[in-house]
Amino acid sequence: MNVDGEHFRSIWFDESDQSVRIIDQTRLPHFFEIIELSTFQETCHAIHSMQVRGAPLIGATAAFGIYLALQEGITELDDAARQLIATRPTAVNLQWAISRVMTAIGNASGDAAQDIALATAQSICEEDVSNCTAIGEHGVVLIRELAGNKQGPVNILTHCNAGWLATVDRGTALAPVYRAWEEGIELHVWVDETRPRNQGSSLTAWELVKQGIPHTVISDNTGGHLMQTQQVDICLVGSDRTTFRGNVCNKIGTYLKALAAHDNEVPFYVAVPLSSIDWDADNIPIEERDNEEITRIRGLNDQGELDSVRLTPEGSAALNIGFDITPGKLVSGLITEKGIVAATEEGIASLRETTK
Amino acid sequence: MNVDGEHFRSIWFDESDQSVRIIDQTRLPHFFEIIELSTFQETCHAIHSMQVRGAPLIGATAAFGIYLALQEGITELDDAARQLIATRPTAVNLQWAISRVMTAIGNASGDAAQDIALATAQSICEEDVSNCTAIGEHGVVLIRELAGNKQGPVNILTHCNAGWLATVDRGTALAPVYRAWEEGIELHVWVDETRPRNQGSSLTAWELVKQGIPHTVISDNTGGHLMQTQQVDICLVGSDRTTFRGNVCNKIGTYLKALAAHDNEVPFYVAVPLSSIDWDADNIPIEERDNEEITRIRGLNDQGELDSVRLTPEGSAALNIGFDITPGKLVSGLITEKGIVAATEEGIASLRETTK
Numbered sequence: 001m002n003v004d005g006e007h008f009r010s011i012w013f014d015e016s017d018q019s020v021r022i023i024d025q026t027r028l029p030h031f032f033e034i035i036e037l038s039t040f041q042e043t044c045h046a047i048h049s050m051q052v053r054g055a056p057l058i059g060a061t062a063a064f065g066i067y068l069a070l071q072e073g074i075t076e077l078d079d080a081a082r083q084l085i086a087t088r089p090t091a092v093n094l095q096w097a098i099s100r101v102m103t104a105i106g107n108a109s110g111d112a113a114q115d116i117a118l119a120t121a122q123s124i125c126e127e128d129v130s131n132c133t134a135i136g137e138h139g140v141v142l143i144r145e146l147a148g149n150k151q152g153p154v155n156i157l158t159h160c161n162a163g164w165l166a167t168v169d170r171g172t173a174l175a176p177v178y179r180a181w182e183e184g185i186e187l188h189v190w191v192d193e194t195r196p197r198n199q200g201s202s203l204t205a206w207e208l209v210k211q212g213i214p215h216t217v218i219s220d221n222t223g224g225h226l227m228q229t230q231q232v233d234i235c236l237v238g239s240d241r242t243t244f245r246g247n248v249c250n251k252i253g254t255y256l257k258a259l260a261a262h263d264n265e266v267p268f269y270v271a272v273p274l275s276s277i278d279w280d281a282d283n284i285p286i287e288e289r290d291n292e293e294i295t296r297i298r299g300l301n302d303q304g305e306l307d308s309v310r311l312t313p314e315g316s317a318a319l320n321i322g323f324d325i326t327p328g329k330l331v332s333g334l335i336t337e338k339g340i341v342a343a344t345e346e347g348i349a350s351l352r353e354t355t356k
Numbered sequence: 357m358n359v360d361g362e363h364f365r366s367i368w369f370d371e372s373d374q375s376v377r378i379i380d381q382t383r384l385p386h387f388f389e390i391i392e393l394s395t396f397q398e399t400c401h402a403i404h405s406m407q408v409r410g411a412p413l414i415g416a417t418a419a420f421g422i423y424l425a426l427q428e429g430i431t432e433l434d435d436a437a438r439q440l441i442a443t444r445p446t447a448v449n450l451q452w453a454i455s456r457v458m459t460a461i462g463n464a465s466g467d468a469a470q471d472i473a474l475a476t477a478q479s480i481c482e483e484d485v486s487n488c489t490a491i492g493e494h495g496v497v498l499i500r501e502l503a504g505n506k507q508g509p510v511n512i513l514t515h516c517n518a519g520w521l522a523t524v525d526r527g528t529a530l531a532p533v534y535r536a537w538e539e540g541i542e543l544h545v546w547v548d549e550t551r552p553r554n555q556g557s558s559l560t561a562w563e564l565v566k567q568g569i570p571h572t573v574i575s576d577n578t579g580g581h582l583m584q585t586q587q588v589d590i591c592l593v594g595s596d597r598t599t600f601r602g603n604v605c606n607k608i609g610t611y612l613k614a615l616a617a618h619d620n621e622v623p624f625y626v627a628v629p630l631s632s633i634d635w636d637a638d639n640i641p642i643e644e645r646d647n648e649e650i651t652r653i654r655g656l657n658d659q660g661e662l663d664s665v666r667l668t669p670e671g672s673a674a675l676n677i678g679f680d681i682t683p684g685k686l687v688s689g690l691i692t693e694k695g696i697v698a699a700t701e702e703g704i705a706s707l708r709e710t711t712k
Contacts, residue, residue, distance in 0.1 A: 029669035191672070193650070195551060195575040198667055201650075205672040216673040217650055219551040220576050221609025225642075225680035228611070253577025255584070259615040286581075294549070294557075294573055297653055299665025309655025309663055311554055313385035316547070316561040317572040324581035 001164040001171075001178065003032060003210050009129075009169045010057050011064070013122060018071070020064045024051045025165055029206035030300045037061075040069040040080060047094075048087040050197065054166020055240045055276045056128050059093030063121035066101045070114045077102065090249060090287045090323050091240040092278045097124055125168045131273045132170035134337035139176025139236070139271060140183065142340075146233045147185045153214065154180070155233045157190040157223050160251035161203035162238025162271060172271035173236040174207065176335065181213050189215040190226060194251060196293040196320060220253050224260040235261050235268040236335075242272045243282040244352075246328030246343035252321050258330040267332045270343065274336055274351060287322035294318035357520040357527075357534065359388060359566050365485075365525045366413050369420070369478060374427070376420045380407045381521055385562035386656045393417075396425040396436060403450075404443040406553065410522020411596045411632045412484050415449030419477035422457045426470045433458065445641045446605060446679050447596040448634045453480055481524045487629045488526035490693035495532025495592070495627060498696075499541060502589045509544040509570065510536070511589045513579055516550045516607035517559035518594025518627060528627035529592040530563065532691065537569050545571040546582060550607060552649040552676060576609050580616040591617050591624045592691075598628045599638040600708075602684030602699035608677050614686040623688045626699065630692055630707060643678035650674035 001008065011022050020037040026049060027033050035051065037043050043065035046052050052061045062084045069080040081098045088094060104120040105113050146154045162173035170178060181187055189208055194200035201217045208215040218226070226232050235257055241249040248254070248270050261268035278284070294311075295318050301307040312318060328343035341347035357364065367378050376393040382405060383389050391407065393399050399421035402408050408417045418440045425436040437454045444450060460476040461469050502510045518529035526534060537543055545564055550556035557573045564571040574582070582588050591613055597605040604610070604626050617624035634640070650667075651674050657663040668674060684699035697703035 029672075030666070193551065193667065195549065195577060201668045201672070206669045209669050209671040214673075216675045217668050218675050218677075219608065219650060221551060221607075221612065221680075222675070222677050224611040224615070225608060225677055228681065251577075252575065252581060255580040256577065256612040256616060259580070259619055260612060263615055294575060297655060297665070297667075299653060299667045301657070301663060301665050307657060307663070307665055309653070309657050309665055310386070311549065311653075311655045312557045312573050313562045313565050315565040316385075316557070317570075319572045319574050319578070321574075321578050321581055324577075325584065 001169060001207065001211060010165050011052065011060055011125065011168060013064070013118065020068065022046060022052050022061065023165070025053060025203060026051050027306065029202045030306060037064065037068065040065055040072055040074055043068055044083055044087050047084070054161065055091035055093040055238070056167040056172065056273055058088055058091055059097035059275060060121065060125050060128060060168055062094050063097045063101045063124045066098060067114060067117035067121050070117050088287060089285045091276065093275050096275050100124065128168040129170060131337035132167050132172060132175045135172055135271050135273065135335050136170055136175030136179035138339050139269070139335040140179040142234060142267065142269060143176055143180040143185060150233070153186040153188040155188050155190060155231055157192070157226065157232045157235045157257065158204060159192040159200065159237045159254050159257055160194045161199040163204055163207040165203050165207060166238060172238040172273060175271065176236065177213070178211065181211065187213060189213060190223065190232060191215050191217045192220050192223060192253070193217055194253065195220055223257050227260045227264040227266050232266050235266060237270055239270050239272050239276055240323060241276055241278050241284050242270065242334065243278045243284065244280065244348050245282045245345050246331065246348055247282060248326040248328065248331055248343065249284045249323050250326065252324050255324040255326045258326040262330045268330060269333050269335055270331055272334045272336050274338065277348060279352060284325060289320045289322050291318040291320050294320050357525060357563065357567060366521050367408065367416055367420070367481065367524060369474070376424065378402060378408050378417065379521065381409060381559060382407050383662065385558045386662060393420065393424065396421055396428055396430060399424055400439055400443050410517065411447035411449040411594070412523040412528065412629055414444055414447055415453035415631060416477065416481050416484060416524055418450050419453045419457045419480045422454060423470060423473035423477050426473050444643060446643045447632065449631050452631050456480065484524040484629070485526060487693035488523050488528060488531045491528055491627050491629065491691050492526055492531030492535035494695050495625070495691040496535040496539065498590060498623065498625060499532055499536040503541045506589070509542040511544050511546060511587055513546040513548070513582065513588045513591045513613065514560060515548040515556065515593045515610050515613055517555040519560055519563040521559050521563060522594060528594040528629060531627065532592065533569070534567065537567065543569060545569060546579065546588060547571050547573045548576050548579060548609070549573055550609065551576055555607070579613050583616045583620040583622050588622050591622060593626055595626050595628050595632055596679060597632055597634050597640050598626065598690065599634045599640065600636065600704050601638045601701050602687065602704055603638060604682040604684065604687055604699065605640045605679050606682065608680050611680040611682045614682040618686045624686060625689050625691055626687055628690045628692050630694065633704065633707070635708060640681060645676045645678050647674040647676050650676050
């Protein structure tokens with residue numbers, strides 16, 4: 001998407017020096033910095049430290065990680081794969097992308113294996129862009145319909161960041177928003193700040209600033225009140241893993257917004273690329289992250305530097321659960337690249353038939 | 357309650373210099389500082405800037421404000437009252453306390469009026485302490501019962517700060533917790549950090565540290581997941597205004613927790629001193645506060661100073677709604693100084709009969 005007049009993806013391969021480039025998302029929204037991943041360990045670090053995040057993007061990054069491992073001459077690829085998967089346990093895309101690269105490599109070795117890994121990683125990126133574009137096309141229908149039934153902007157609430165920064169380009173939950181905006185539909189986005197890591201106020205808000213889309217950052221506590229007072233027309237969120245039963249694992253707090261949407265009859269849709277569906281299991285490992293993300297917070301100080309301040313008193317424990325699970329019964333529908341389906345076992349199964 | 361071995365109230369009158377003392381709650385949890393209110397304007401500032409906050413405490417503070425106005429020779433008491441009420445529009449206690457002082461003063465003037473105002477403010481404080489103590493006695497029954505039915509600690513989730521710092525002493529929602537702890541009941545409190553002003557992580561957590569009660573600070577997004585996974589036995593929150601119909605206005609985000617409690621059959625109780633009941637109207641003015649509370653956050657920097665950092669990008673709008681309304685149908689019961697009643701018109705009416 002657009003950053004100050006130039007088109008960027010969130011990850012790309014630089015042919016000139018055979019290395020991978022990413023946007024360091026831990027520096028946003030205050031600094032836009034591109035960094036190079038030239039080793040396998042740098043890739044693991046980038047995923048774990050959330051320089052890259054978002055289910056589709058960490059899948060793509062991990063695919064490049066396998067390529068970089070081969071480039072460095074790492075021969076224990078299974079170990080490397082396990083190490084990559086352990087960086088973030090919840091999103092199923094990580095496993096999906098790695099397994100796809102490993103399968104493509106098969107018994108190849110040397111330069112051939114490297115070429116296959118790189119080509120597969122690049123295919124994953126291209127497919128991600130076309131899948132996100134398709135999600136945008138299916139999802140925009142919902143926004144178009146809402147716009148046709150009201151005066152003034154369509155008010156969309158989103159949680160966390162499921163925009164282009166969470167994918168390779170276009171985004172999942174934000175893809176229909178970008179598509180609607182390009183069509184000239186009047187929009188306004190409520191951006192949950194999304195504690196503890198504030199992906200909403202730092203990433204979603206930044207994306208929307210750069211596209212010029214009207215938006216308002218709110219505390220995570222606010223969405224219920226906005227829905228009670230008819231200030232939200234639709235909720236659109238992403239998903240890190242959606243099970244074959246239609247249960248949606250997404251950033252912690254998503255479930256609370258789904259409850260409020262249900263209580264106030266606000267449509268609640270989840271954008272789900274097929275790569276994030278768990279076709280086999282309904283139990284989802286929920287990532288627990290460093291408690292410092294609760295006890296401290298990072299932002300820009302008055303000297304224009306990134307700085308963190310302590311929020312809690314000495315002596316208080318903290319717990320940092322990364323995700324929660326929204327039961328399919330609270331979800332109006334899943335927006336996939338194949339179309340919109342119900343968040344039920346039947347809905348998901350209908351996608352499987354067209355995929356496998 | 358206890359602060360490092362010494363008993364404190366959140367507000368008191370110092371006979372030696374005829375001025376009012378408060379704890380500056382904007383400096384907690386990092387600094388415990390007592391400040392003096394010696395003028396009417398300082399009182400308005402203390403309430404508006406949230407050096408004091410919490411419905412019962414701002415009522416008590418406003419009562420002292422009228423006394424200080426008289427002490428300064430301000431004759432337009434109605435103007436002073438209006439100015440005080442405008443500092444925080446949502447809590448009904450402010451109006452209640454001011455109207456009580458004004459009624460007590462009646463046609464008195466000079467020293468007599470001052471004496472009456474001071475005595476009334478002090479009565480409001482004493483009554484607040486005994487009401488909070490009574491809320492603790494009624495509420496502890498719920499915790500005792502939960503403790504009897506399980507192994508391990510009773511897990512209590514609370515939102516914002518409805519502890520002793522929100523009242524004159526003992527607290528509303530935390531009064532039963534303190535009472536249970538004093539009885540030796542094994543407890544653990546989940547503390548919602550409560551963005552944007554973080555009254556949970558800064559005030560509730562600090563109170564619990566000082567009393568030695570086990571607790572864990574969580575992001576506001578987390579409570580739903582904890583309830584889904586049976587890690588919450590009861591929710592206890594306060595209220596800034598509860599209407600005669602049983603609808604509960606409390607810190608923004610309370611409604612989302614009530615929805616989750618309802619969805620997971622977790623008891624959800626609201627501690628309501630009678631002074632915070634609106635006996636007449638069901639429409640509640642919802643305070644909107646400075647957007648900087650969303651775009652910036654304050655904490656302790658590495659130099660040991662309070663500092664604020666910017667969270668959002670330049671160009672993003674923000675909205676800061678202070679409260680939301682939890683419909684009575686989501687509330688298991690109201691814990692008042694007169695006992696526990698249903699959050700219904702009948703429940704509230706039963707309190708009125710014993711009061712008026």
